[in-house]
Amino acid sequence: MKITGAEALIKSLLLEKVEVIFGYPGGAIMPVYDALYHYQDKIKHILVRHEQGAVHAAEGYARISRKPGVCFTTSGPGATNLVTGIADAMMDSVPLVCITGQVASSLLGSDAFQETDVIGITTPITKWNYQIINAQEIPEIISKAFYIASKGRPGPVVIDITKNAQIEELDYKPKKIFIEKLEKTNKLEKNKLKEIAEIINSSEKPLIVAGHGVLISNAENELNIFSKKAKIPIAVTLHGVSSTNKDNPYYVGMVGMHGNYAPNVLTNEADLLLGFGMRFDDRVTGKLDRYAKNAKIIHVDIDASEHNKNVKTYFPVLSDLKYFLKNILPYIKSKNRKNWIEKFKQLDEIEKKYEKKRYKKYENKITSDLVIKKLSELTKGKAIVVADVGQNQMFAARYYDFKLNNSFISSGGLGTMGFSLPASIGAKIASKNDVYAVVGDGGFQMTIQELGTIMQEKLPIKILILNNQYLGMVRQWQELFFSKRYSFTYLKNPNFIQIAQGYNIQSKKINKKQDLEKELKKFIKSKKPYVLEVMVEAEHNVFPMIPAGNAVDEIRLE
């Protein structure tokens, strides 16, 4: 059967079970949009307001649904507007398939209208990319794109399709590709597992650091079972925040620059560090040559190039985490580590003391952590929180009590301000749970146009703006490390309530503490999109904090 390349693309997406596409049409992808017109009953298309919105929405969708997110854009500016989101997905291991239109192959390299070298631009920030110049290639390449995006360590794939390849006809035959190279996983041999288990069983002060890999490999249950059986404390990274929770008695909090006091300090006391699906990022390790120097490090990761990249590993394990945890469990012995666990509790008390002091200082004020705590209480921790970047992100990660697995999304590696609002669109489409976008006044204005998408799609997303009229995290650094020289961090903001009204979105602004609980309840109860702007204490800092370049045990409490 002869069909156009554009139709073959849509059929190939259906074969990959794609249900939703985030996109923005334009000249060089019009044939694809024309083909999509006839498949509207099978594939949902979300029209965003800017291509960056499409790619972040696709990321939000991918992270909640655990399937590749798909976006469509045109050539030139359409494609270049994706760049931030693609880089974000690369850093945070998010599976994406981005389809970009391109000028006809006869015009390539001639500086034609809306031509850019998309392959050249996206090579350093994709797991794989490919330019299709004739229709015949489409079924195979699309299958390959999905395979690569989701297999092993996930990542973004860009497929650039020239206009002629969209228009030309081909004999369509469905194709499913597999790539031998990516199929290679290590077989965990019995004696190796025993050897690793022996190290774990004999350790006196072990600490698990659980990362995004726990969620990617669906290993939340296995992680909890493992830690409870072995009686080993679990600390989480920013992306690992919703991989376990306080219901597990061995949960000891978050590590990293704005993590909790106990797990950061005790990292340097541990005699064994189990890095599960994490990559020893500099925000986690602080000063590298003073990181976990007393510990043997067992690093389980599916990406071999992460082993020994930042920290010297005693035992690198190349494996899917779930597979590893399942297989090692029979060899793990329960061991009494009461004194070690007690240490975490003692240090936690110190952190709480400082926290109390802060609460007292701001007794009559609204602070961001208080807002998140209240939101957590009132939603019983059972919502998806999509945080932006900066202070709001750290407050969301630390003070929301996540009860659902995989319910915290944020831009970690790249730290992309403006991530939250569009990503919450994708998250809402992928999930029936309530979705809260937690965002600062700065980040909100970076992708504010996506309120239009929320309006058009009638998505009941709750947008919580923590407005401190500053670029809060930068201001905090200026306060602490630049003698309070607030160089260009003050924001004169527009009336967000009127803006929301312009998009026909319900909205409310509060600046008195006594209104907080009442208004939060209304906000949570609403079945429609809702913007709640909370004026929070401006010069309020996130603590604890490991100043850049310091060791994890040099963490500051105030």
Next chain:
Amino acid sequence: MKYQINIIAENQQIVVYRIINLFLKKKIFIEKIEANFNEKENFSKILIIIKNLNQNMIETTIKQINKIIEIKKINYKKIL
């Protein structure tokens, strides 16, 4: 330290671009790079000589190059 890296890859122009990109990002100096396309057998042989790397860096770099989808085989040896 000087190293010679030998690569066998799919016959695609992009492969050299991807490798050079990685070296550029990591500020690794390439002393020599040579790519031979083999039409008949449909693969390319790429030879690279780099210097000023320690053992840990070369190992990580090799693993990162090996993540390039089109690469079939890679090995390296110390030459000086």
